[in-house]
Amino acid sequence: MAEEMDLDDVWVLCRDVLENGAPLELNDEMRALLSRAAQQVAISQQDAEDALRSHSTAMTLLREIHRRIGEGSNRLHEARDRVNELQQQVDFDGAQQVVRDVLAVEVVPFYREQAERTLKQSAGLAEVLATGRLNPNLPDRPQLAALSQRVQQGHPLELNDDLRDLLRRTAPTAGASETETEEALKSPEGAEALMGMILSRFREAKRRLLRAMFRMTSLRDSGDIEGARQQMRDVLAVEVVPRFRQAAEEQLRGLDSPPPES
Numbered sequence: 001m002a003e004e005m006d007l008d009d010v011w012v013l014c015r016d017v018l019e020n021g022a023p024l025e026l027n028d029e030m031r032a033l034l035s036r037a038a039q040q041v042a043i044s045q046q047d048a049e050d051a052l053r054s055h056s057t058a059m060t061l062l063r064e065i066h067r068r069i070g071e072g073s074n075r076l077h078e079a080r081d082r083v084n085e086l087q088q089q090v091d092f093d094g095a096q097q098v099v100r101d102v103l104a105v106e107v108v109p110f111y112r113e114q115a116e117r118t119l120k121q122s123a124g125l126a127e128v129l130a131t132g133r134l135n136p137n138l139p140d141r142p143q144l145a146a147l148s149q150r151v152q153q154g155h156p157l158e159l160n161d162d163l164r165d166l167l168r169r170t171a172p173t174a175g176a177s178e179t180e181t182e183e184a185l186k187s188p189e190g191a192e193a194l195m196g197m198i199l200s201r202f203r204e205a206k207r208r209l210l211r212a213m214f215r216m217t218s219l220r221d222s223g224d225i226e227g228a229r230q231q232m233r234d235v236l237a238v239e240v241v242p243r244f245r246q247a248a249e250e251q252l253r254g255l256d257s258p259p260p261e262s
Helices: 002-019 028-040 044-049 055-088 094-105 109-131 140-152 161-172 176-183 188-220 225-238 240-254
Strands: none
Touching: 002 028, 002 044, 002 055, 002 240, 028 055, 044 055, 044 240, 055 140, 055 240, 094 109, 109 140, 140 161, 161 176, 161 188, 161 240, 176 188, 188 225, 188 240, 225 240
16 A cells, blocks of 8 residues: 555654654655655645745654654554454453544544454444354454354354354364364354364463463573473473464574574
């Protein structure tokens, strides 16, 4: 996306000029970039043109662009982290409110679009929770979490083709074999148990890896490289979720790699 590329380019420019003291050269190319970026952070074209008439006002413009990009990016990142936490807790109303709070203050169109997509997704998951109907445009595991919560609320699980397809897609990502998956899909009770297993394996795998990475980092920083390696080996000894096995293997390879030359 051109807009995102402009924001990235201006962010690098801000780092070079505002943090590292590089000169701001107001040539035609620079004026065009700053003019585009200004409009992309909701500064009017007229205000940008006025600012670009002198070096001092161009610097003020650059600082304002930098502020809007930085605050907007941080705000969106923090909101998405919080939304993910709330969606894992199946609190879709809370997740939507987090995004609405962002939209109440965000002026940068690109970040507003990203927030609106997140809000739409969370609203879609709330619909899955309310109706039990799956949505092909939504991510798989959050939909499983919504269905699991719906069952806990006392609603029966409808073992239809959409749910079978969803479980067949997600079961391998949790390390479940095709045989155990097909056996579970013979009854609503089996499907419910499979759904719970998929969700719990991911929760446990994430906690296990984060704890191991914390210990690994502490041991590595204290000079105990072998102890740090053992943390990842311990994870790999029990982990069945492919995504988290891969992450542990990458951490282990990183520890086995020679340190970069100074």
